[in-house]
Amino acid sequence: MGVAVFHLEGLSGAELTLDGPEGRHASVVRRIGPGERVRLTDGRGAWAEGPVTAASKTGVTVAVDDRGVVPAAEPRLVVVQALPKGERAELAVEMLTEVGVDVIVPWNADRSQFRANPERVAKTLAKWQAWAFEASKQSRRSWFAEVAPIATTAEVAGLLAGAALPVVLHEEAKVPLAAVDVPSEGDVVIVIGPEGGIAPAELTAFGVEPVRLGDTVLRTSTAGVAAAAALLARSRWT
Known part of the structure; x- marks a missing residue:
């Protein structure tokens, strides 16, 4: 130990x-x-x-x-996580931090069922940051995972537009995640939808061809860590 x-x-x-x-x-x-x-x-x-x-x-x-x-790792891994319900939010943040994600972006998706009043936004962000802080120490990271402010769909679209590799996971996508080329530097941005899935209007706003992980459908709290691990195994873990 x-x-x-x-x-x-x-x-x-x-x-x-x-x-x-x-x-x-x-x-x-x-x-x-x-x-x-x-x-x-x-x-x-x-x-x-x-x-x-x-x-x-x-x-x-x-x-x-x-x-x-410890130098900052490349490529930088950014996971946009649609806001889950209850304890699944903590599970998602902890696992993303443990696997090595650099930035976690909470996303208030259309189907997240999150009421974005100022008090709840502040409380939710504080919880996510505390979970990432503790998980960073537990996993013995020298670079702690960052939790960004809760993002809108338009802000997520902006992150994807500036990414070296934009990844939007969708269960009905034809292209597998394994088929994408992983860059050696820049931002890899992975978007994880809510339990109800990414809405058609959101997919249109993102302007990115979605990809799928495999033949099974994962919960929103586990899809991010699975996708991150798959891409890390082909970049920073080699």
Whole structure:
């Protein structure tokens, strides 16, 4: 099992203090004590690692003996996830983060059944960001997954227009995902529709020939991670 990962903005210095919510989580919840190794990251590629030299209820002190910077991966993987209901939203965000998706874009699709009032939008976005933050640490990422603001269909169309590879999944598509060429750089944008499917007007707005994963129909919370893994296996995982 690898060392536990915690988020810390400033990583300069031979000795680092992890306090605040992250420090309390390390010392009180995880019960990490002197002698145990931890890794601290700013979530933007830089990391520092070393043994804990002191621990209290407010946090831990780490003596850094190793550090580095992980370059941003190419191509960048962006998944537009139609807003699912209930716990399936958390499942989708966690799995997309764990598999290595760089940016998750919540999408208020026609069939998402999401009431976009300001209070609910803010609460939903905060939840998605918290899930991605925790999943990034759990999967020991140096680059944390980013959750973008909730997007409209027009904004999703704009993302697709600027992508090096635009991918729109649809169960009735004729072209398989395996047939597309994966670029070595730029943005790969994958659009995952809601449980009720992508509406015809949305497909028209996207202006992209849709593709299918396979012969079975996946739930909205699992289709994204399956598509991301299929494309990562032909690019960053090779």
